[in-house]
Amino acid sequence: MRPTLGIGMVGHAFMGRTHSHAWRNVDAVFQPALRPRRVVVAGRDPDRTAAAAERLGWDESTTDWRSLLTRDDVDVVDICTPGDSHAEIAIAALEAGKHVLCEKPLANSVAEAEEMVAAATAARADGVRSMVAFNYRRVPAIALARQLIDDGLLGEVHHIRARYLQDWLLDPEFPLAWRLQKEHAGSGALGDIGAHIIDVAQFLTADTIEGVSAMTHTFVEQRPLPSGADDGLSGTGGEEYGDVTVDDAALFIGRMHSGALASFEATRFAAGAKNDMGIELYGSKGALRFAFEDMNELWIHDATADPATGGFTRVLATEGADPYSGAWYPPGHVLGYDHTFVHEIADFARAIADGTDPHPSFDEALSVQRVLDAVERSASAKGAYELVDS
Numbered sequence: 001m002r003p004t005l006g007i008g009m010v011g012h013a014f015m016g017r018t019h020s021h022a023w024r025n026v027d028a029v030f031q032p033a034l035r036p037r038r039v040v041v042a043g044r045d046p047d048r049t050a051a052a053a054e055r056l057g058w059d060e061s062t063t064d065w066r067s068l069l070t071r072d073d074v075d076v077v078d079i080c081t082p083g084d085s086h087a088e089i090a091i092a093a094l095e096a097g098k099h100v101l102c103e104k105p106l107a108n109s110v111a112e113a114e115e116m117v118a119a120a121t122a123a124r125a126d127g128v129r130s131m132v133a134f135n136y137r138r139v140p141a142i143a144l145a146r147q148l149i150d151d152g153l154l155g156e157v158h159h160i161r162a163r164y165l166q167d168w169l170l171d172p173e174f175p176l177a178w179r180l181q182k183e184h185a186g187s188g189a190l191g192d193i194g195a196h197i198i199d200v201a202q203f204l205t206a207d208t209i210e211g212v213s214a215m216t217h218t219f220v221e222q223r224p225l226p227s228g229a230d231d232g233l234s235g236t237g238g239e240e241y242g243d244v245t246v247d248d249a250a251l252f253i254g255r256m257h258s259g260a261l262a263s264f265e266a267t268r269f270a271a272g273a274k275n276d277m278g279i280e281l282y283g284s285k286g287a288l289r290f291a292f293e294d295m296n297e298l299w300i301h302d303a304t305a306d307p308a309t310g311g312f313t314r315v316l317a318t319e320g321a322d323p324y325s326g327a328w329y330p331p332g333h334v335l336g337y338d339h340t341f342v343h344e345i346a347d348f349a350r351a352i353a354d355g356t357d358p359h360p361s362f363d364e365a366l367s368v369q370r371v372l373d374a375v376e377r378s379a380s381a382k383g384a385y386e387l388v389d390s
């Protein structure tokens, strides 16, 4: 029998569901050295949390997340709550010697993220691991792209174009869910989905953004207050209205430390775009294109090949040799959104068993947080170029 890795999860809405599926499926597919056990899920409402535990396969439920910290059968605290509670839970869990997996963005401010990095650094000295759930790194095609870039496919990168387009806020009567409130979410499209493409751009290039020039906008400034449970992404509004205090869209251009130029678009107002996350990279020797709604595909151009037969080639990243894919099904039996979380959790569980540091670390997520901050500074300064580290 393999030893057990006891999991305590905080939050059970959308991300709680994806993480629960992953903690359940990871064992059957990747067989980590430590066998994950879904011990306890914490939430605010006792009935809803108990129902979530039953549905998602957790042994117990509680309304007191702090009770996870003193339990010997909980080794990992998995944080799936809105950003306003990440710092408090993560720091307390790390101080209690629990490994921490934290949803993105890491925090609601740079100051909070810095405190979390300090706690993670102190805990690391005692073998306690921490990781941030930027799951798009675990799309096989993205992981393959990173390998190809490391191997020199692109040469010197000149351009990065990244987008994350959704449309779930088009209806002006969509309720003022927590994702639209700065005090809970930190920012809007910027931190929720812009953070993903910042992370993927930095991950793929193994580089960081030096500075940005940005514009943000809130198209609908008042919305009805939620009339029922607020999962941040759905529901109905009541009679009373409140102010939207975050951006609906954030557009910015930036320069990488390498000198590459980058553009980023994050919006919840792109009619027809459901989860259109995409990235393109153009270099001196070639190019790569990826779009999440076709997430098994990577488009590759080798600029050194014969132009007569060159051009973009479609690669299906489902071969046994491709990152993660070999653990699943034969080539061409395509993977989906859920699988990215299984991969993320497999890597996290492996790092805990091996005593290594998983990525993305809290430090890497802090670098994303600093970009979010620079974007907001630039947008309030009417697009002035703002350095990320200032």
Ligand code: SOE
Residues within 6 Å of the ligand: 014, 166, 192, 193, 233, 275
């Ligand atoms: C909502 O915009 C959301 O659920 C994000 O919070 C996730 O991180 C993204 O993967 C899908 O969209």
